[in-house]
Amino acid sequence: MGNTSDEALAAREEYKRREAAGEAAQLRGPTVGEYILKWLPLHKAGVSDKCYNDYAKQLEALLPIMGEKRLSDVTVDDAAAVWHHFQGYSASTVHRAKMLYVALFETAIENDLCRKNPFKAKHAQPPKAPAGTHRALTDEEMHLIRTTPHRMQLAALIMLYAGLRRGEVLALTREDFQGDHISVSKSVRFVGNRPLLVRPKTAAGKRSVPILSVLYPFLKNAPERAAATKSGEVMTDTAFRRAWDSYLLHLSRAAGHEISIRPHDLRHTYCARFLRDAGVDMKQAMIWMGHADEKMILRIYDH
Numbered sequence: 001m002g003n004t005s006d007e008a009l010a011a012r013e014e015y016k017r018r019e020a021a022g023e024a025a026q027l028r029g030p031t032v033g034e035y036i037l038k039w040l041p042l043h044k045a046g047v048s049d050k051c052y053n054d055y056a057k058q059l060e061a062l063l064p065i066m067g068e069k070r071l072s073d074v075t076v077d078d079a080a081a082v083w084h085h086f087q088g089y090s091a092s093t094v095h096r097a098k099m100l101y102v103a104l105f106e107t108a109i110e111n112d113l114c115r116k117n118p119f120k121a122k123h124a125q126p127p128k129a130p131a132g133t134h135r136a137l138t139d140e141e142m143h144l145i146r147t148t149p150h151r152m153q154l155a156a157l158i159m160l161y162a163g164l165r166r167g168e169v170l171a172l173t174r175e176d177f178q179g180d181h182i183s184v185s186k187s188v189r190f191v192g193n194r195p196l197l198v199r200p201k202t203a204a205g206k207r208s209v210p211i212l213s214v215l216y217p218f219l220k221n222a223p224e225r226a227a228a229t230k231s232g233e234v235m236t237d238t239a240f241r242r243a244w245d246s247y248l249l250h251l252s253r254a255a256g257h258e259i260s261i262r263p264h265d266l267r268h269t270y271c272a273r274f275l276r277d278a279g280v281d282m283k284q285a286m287i288w289m290g291h292a293d294e295k296m297i298l299r300i301y302d303h
Helices: 005-027 032-043 049-060 076-086 091-110 139-147 153-162 166-171 213-219 237-255 263-276 282-289 295-302
Strands: 181-184 187-191 194-198 207-210
Touching: 032 049, 032 091, 049 091, 049 187, 076 091, 139 153, 139 237, 153 166, 153 213, 153 263, 166 187, 207 282, 263 282
Parallel strands: none
Antiparallel strands: 181 207, 187 194
């Protein structure tokens, strides 16, 4: 259509151009984001919910870099850029992510959606990550956590001085602080990004943990939730990660150099420095840590 024949012809040519472009896009295959939505349920359907959610989080890290790109257009530089997301993560986490990304593109190659696997390229390998399990914090890092105010400070203190897991801290409310003990009876598990309150996976997970004296001043005026969004709601996985990144930035500014601490490092420190170094009996340590057997405690004590 057009007001003149020239306009109508021009409109027709533009329509043909767009139609051709659309067909070309279809021939070039789906975007990375579109392919992930099909690939994950198809190839990882048989794993546990927790494992499936871990895969989903790792694949989500691809989206800011290449989510809108066609599989055939992803470059080695795109793959290399993805690894910046994993700075500070453990070697095992980085290794699992690499295996997942390689598998994603290998399947795409088998389906003739792309020709090369960018995550196999020499110049797109992940950074060397800290090996082993987790680490115990230094005296400086523990001092920073005690003295640097932030809305995540209380959560960090509880993980450090009571050994609670991240999900257990996210589920804590003021009524769980009972006299000289913290009552642990629930946890937050993430379904995708959505938080879900659940009971401990094992009977050992339900426990009562003594409150060390260093915690008392921080618990006197504790908010309704030990860790929550600014509106007081249970945190989503994304909200927690953003809040934790903000907390590490505050700690780094206070220290005058970069501070990199993973939440589970705090629980590891509680076991290594406040139970093992204090000579706490292993069976008692199992109770306070919420472990069903001695294997994990032995690994941390030996580490």
